[in-house]
Amino acid sequence: MAEPLTLALPKGRLFDQIQDFFATKGIVFSVEDRKLVVSDRDDILRIFLVKNSDLPTYVNHGIAGLGICGDDVLAESECQFFRLLTYSFGNTSMCLAGKEGSRPVALDSKLTVATKFPEFTRRHFNKRGVPVEIVKLNGSVELAPVLGLAPYIVDLVETGSTLKANGLAVIERLEDIKVRVIANRAYYKLRYREINALIDRIREE
Amino acid sequence: MSEKRRLQIPQGTEAFFQEEAKRHRRYTTQLEELFQLWGYLPVKTPAFDFYDSYRPLIDSGMEGRIYRLIDRDGELLMLRSDITLFLAKQIATSLRAEDLPLRVFYSDTILRYQHREDISRNEFFQVGLELIGKPGIDGDAEALILLDKGLSAFGREDYRIHVGSRALVRRIFPENLMQAAAGALCEREFESLSALLLEAGYESDRRKRIVEFLSFIGPIEEFVELLRRMEAQASLPSEAYGECAYLCELIGLLSRLGMEKRFLVDLSESGMQGYYTGIAFQAYLAGADSAVASGGRYDGLLDHFGFSAPSVGFSILQRKIEAFLPDIAPNLRQPERVKGADFADAYRKAEELRRAGTPATI
Numbered sequence: 001m002a003e004p005l006t007l008a009l010p011k012g013r014l015f016d017q018i019q020d021f022f023a024t025k026g027i028v029f030s031v032e033d034r035k036l037v038v039s040d041r042d043d044i045l046r047i048f049l050v051k052n053s054d055l056p057t058y059v060n061h062g063i064a065g066l067g068i069c070g071d072d073v074l075a076e077s078e079c080q081f082f083r084l085l086t087y088s089f090g091n092t093s094m095c096l097a098g099k100e101g102s103r104p105v106a107l108d109s110k111l112t113v114a115t116k117f118p119e120f121t122r123r124h125f126n127k128r129g130v131p132v133e134i135v136k137l138n139g140s141v142e143l144a145p146v147l148g149l150a151p152y153i154v155d156l157v158e159t160g161s162t163l164k165a166n167g168l169a170v171i172e173r174l175e176d177i178k179v180r181v182i183a184n185r186a187y188y189k190l191r192y193r194e195i196n197a198l199i200d201r202i203r204e205e
Numbered sequence: 206m207s208e209k210r211r212l213q214i215p216q217g218t219e220a221f222f223q224e225e226a227k228r229h230r231r232y233t234t235q236l237e238e239l240f241q242l243w244g245y246l247p248v249k250t251p252a253f254d255f256y257d258s259y260r261p262l263i264d265s266g267m268e269g270r271i272y273r274l275i276d277r278d279g280e281l282l283m284l285r286s287d288i289t290l291f292l293a294k295q296i297a298t299s300l301r302a303e304d305l306p307l308r309v310f311y312s313d314t315i316l317r318y319q320h321r322e323d324i325s326r327n328e329f330f331q332v333g334l335e336l337i338g339k340p341g342i343d344g345d346a347e348a349l350i351l352l353d354k355g356l357s358a359f360g361r362e363d364y365r366i367h368v369g370s371r372a373l374v375r376r377i378f379p380e381n382l383m384q385a386a387a388g389a390l391c392e393r394e395f396e397s398l399s400a401l402l403l404e405a406g407y408e409s410d411r412r413k414r415i416v417e418f419l420s421f422i423g424p425i426e427e428f429v430e431l432l433r434r435m436e437a438q439a440s441l442p443s444e445a446y447g448e449c450a451y452l453c454e455l456i457g458l459l460s461r462l463g464m465e466k467r468f469l470v471d472l473s474e475s476g477m478q479g480y481y482t483g484i485a486f487q488a489y490l491a492g493a494d495s496a497v498a499s500g501g502r503y504d505g506l507l508d509h510f511g512f513s514a515p516s517v518g519f520s521i522l523q524r525k526i527e528a529f530l531p532d533i534a535p536n537l538r539q540p541e542r543v544k545g546a547d548f549a550d551a552y553r554k555a556e557e558l559r560r561a562g563t564p565a566t567i
Binding site: 061184188192 | 365367392393394422471487489491492493494495496
């Protein structure tokens with residue numbers, strides 16, 4: 001029997017969505033006892049549970065041949081992968097937000113932004129020709145405008161309730177963030193047949 | 206000296222010692238002997254050269270990774286980041302038409318920046334060859350066979366050589382979209398590729414069939430089968446079939462020589478570097494996180510430096526493969542430690558051993 005394909009999945013909410021979706025395709029796995037390496041019932045996959053932002057590193061080094069993560073994570077990594085599949089679930093938006101009622105942003109002058117996503121922010125505004133000063137934070141970015149660290153934030157927004165609770169509002173939806181199945185390029189080239197078969201199986205209807 | 210300077214070396218450099226260095230040298234020698242058996246001669250390129258000589262040939266990806274410096278006359282220099290480029294200039298400026306075909310090989314370090322997440326990529330040492338002045342299938346087959354033999358010298362059999370064609374991409378896309386198409390194809394970004402086909406004027410059904418065709422990886426028999434279907438539906442521009450027939454002929458030849466298991470047709474191997482004009486290929490080894498060798502045909506590269514001759518060649522990223530090889534130390538002869546009444550006595554005893562071929566230390 002062929003060696004199982006290796007797949008890195010991000011811990012957290014996206015993991016639950018992937019687990020449920022895979023089950024509908026007959027690929028069943030569960031995580032017990034805080035295990036970080038699990039196999040599916042039929043042993044076609046060896047799954048590694050990793051921190052979301054570390055996922056590209058594991059795939060880049062070929063430790064996991066495949067991975068599932070959002071564009072936000074990929075944008076922060078400088079690594080190159082094959083993007084094999086895009087899912088309709090788990091999608092969200094990267095938004096520019098500021099204090100509710102704040103004046104519209106003049107995107108022709110320098111922008112100061114606090115964010116967990118400095119690479120995405122730099123690339124996005126550079127593409128638009130807007131100079132941007134970035135304050136890198138690791139979490140609770142909504143605090144930045146409230147406490148005066150930076151007037152604006154760039155962050156993932158799903159419902160907007162956290163923004164609202166902190167007196168902030170979306171100023172502009174910058175880009176859609178999609179969930180992708182990625183592959184280490186060399187791993188794909190050596191196991192393309194099995195990977196293509198898996199991709200056909202885990203494709204949405 | 207700061208801790209950083211004492212404990213680290215700059216990104217893009219590497220040092221290795223003892224057993225690791227011994228093993229490295231052994232494989233280097235093995236590859237050099239192989240190339241010499243096929244009539245290749247060694248060549249050395251300068252460690253740095255004038256940046257402007259290469260500027261038009263450096264793509265944006267490489268641009269950000271090369272180290273530049275300024276010499277005492279204010280000339281901008283670049284460190285050797287791609288041996289093929291440096292070699293092309295050296296050869297073009299010293300070669301005469303009567304010297305062709307020329308066969309040269311190299312084994313040298315390259316210096317370029319690597320991101321901290323890429324530091325295990327081990328791209329610092331390349332051993333490779335160039336066959337200049339031999340166009341077409343004879344030249345391409347020789348390069349591919351030598352790559353196969355070179356890789357098998359490492360004692361691993363689980364590598365595969367994926368062969369594609371930049372010439373085929375050129376037949377499908379107009380010149381202004383060619384570089385973008387080759388880039389998207391290498392990245393297997395089929396949505397972008399489809400958008401480029403739309404820009405090139407292909408209608409919807411045909412776009413779909415061409416994208417499916419270009420995504421092909423597989424053995425030659427499957428490629429022939431797919432090609433038949435494409436021909437029956439007239440899916441490709443007519444000029445493209447000649448390039449496909451050439452790929453079939455080339456891989457067919459390698460198959461007849463008993464190498465069919467290790468060569469696959471992979472149309473997404475279209476050559477990342479802009480200077481490729483014909484076949485393009487990469488080799489993959491189980492466990493390695495990226496390609497362990499790459500090469501192709503670049504018939505216009507020497508023209509850029511004022512000499513016209515077709516060329517084909519490849520580089521093996523030797524350090525990348527060595528990371529997966531067993532320690533060869535047990536097979537290496539350890540020097541005998543010689544003791545004597547004094548240095549002169551030990552020297553004489555050690556010399557006797559050395560004359561008999563036994564390594565000895567005093």
